[in-house]
Amino acid sequence: MFIRQISDYVLKISSQYPVITLTGPRQSGKTTLVKTIFPQKPYVSLENPDVRAHAEDDPRGFLKKYENGAIFDEIQRAPNIPSYLQSMVDENREPGRFVLTGSQQFSLSAQISQSLAGRTAMVRLLPLSLAELSSQNSTLDQLLFSGMYPAIHDKKLDVSDYYANYLETYVERDLRQLANVGDLHLFHKFLGCLAARVGSLLNMSNLSNDVGVSMPTIQRWISILEAGYIVFLLQPFHKNISKRLIKTPKVYFYDTGLLSYLLKISTHDALATHQMRGPVFENFVILEIMKNSLNIGKRPQLLFFRTQSGDEVDLIVEEEKGLTAVEIKSSLTWDKSFLKGLNVFSDLFGQEINRKVVVFAGEENFVIADSSVMSWDQIRFESK
Secondary structure (H helix, E strand, C coil): CCCCCCHHHHHHHHCCCCEEEEECCCCCCHHHHHHHHCCCCCEEECCCHHHHHHHHHCHHHHHHCCCCCEEEECHHHCCCHHHHHHHHHHHCCCCCCEEEEECCHHHHHHHHHHHCCCCEEEEECCCCCCCCCCCCCCCHHHHHHHCCCHHHHHCCCCHHHHHHHHHHHHHHHHHHHHCCCCCHHHHHHHHHHHHCCCCCECCHHHHHHHHCCCHHHHHHHHHHHHHCCCEEEEEECCCCCHHHECCCCEEEECCHHHHHHHCCCCCHHHHHCCCCHHHHHHHHHHHHHHHHHHCCCCCCEEEEEEECCCCEEEEEEEECCEEEEEEEECCCCCCHHHHHHHHHHHHHHHHHEEEEEEEECCCCCEEECCEEEEEHHHCCCCCC
């Protein structure tokens, strides 16, 4: 079992709010986490058809059994329960009384915002971070290929089998819950085409043509993947000079193991020389920075910078103290050209920049001019 960094934050807010809502991808470790932190609470899985039927048919009778509190796992499977919890926690606002988990962020957020606003703290748990996996002696390419889902590293599972089952068991099932997809073959083609565009500007029209479905369908499918914690969109940074900036988002995956699988990369050795290794590495670093913030209860505002002329910075983090600009390079060897995009960004927004960072695949850590150069396995900064 892995010690999850977010545990301290969950314990802290459980002393402040009557309901804790933990969201995140399936298999990211939500159930294990809440059972570990709250071992005294009854655990109720709403994946169980009989339990779910009781919750849906007689919500008051169902909740009466848990007046002292409980863990309700996969709460989106019983969407009416949060509404009935509202009156219960208004009558008794004992901190940490109920713990909810869910793996469909948009529908769950809507349920919570309507029923439990002001009564719950929202927490997001992603797969393992580098710090949580620090006891594992894995190379960079092994981690990029395997991804960071706990079960793979805890149980030493076959990576290809794991992601094949993950797609079939979770993505397709959740997909059918969220939308009516008539042709799963086309949807799998869409997933592969989307993976091939990771880290690139997302041209919906081109994607629509490549997959062979309409643009509204592409937009709906991307929304479904966002809701299911499969992909996220990075929006462009623009401020004052917005007319010069690209306004198209970039797409990334919540795990590079799944991304590698969709790219049909068969081994970590094959990934090491694959043409998509750079974008996969970029995806990995952005996820690490996201996890660093989420695991201490921060909600980072992550963006990218790119001008019409092609100057870019891979990641801009908006913080209270200013902007953090992060350039990401998959090269093992340092090169001063890595600073080009950061210098362009600095010329435009110098007074608003708090720090400039280059993360690369090498082993050195040093400072050059006003930029920090950081090895991939030393990513430890977070939004402040």
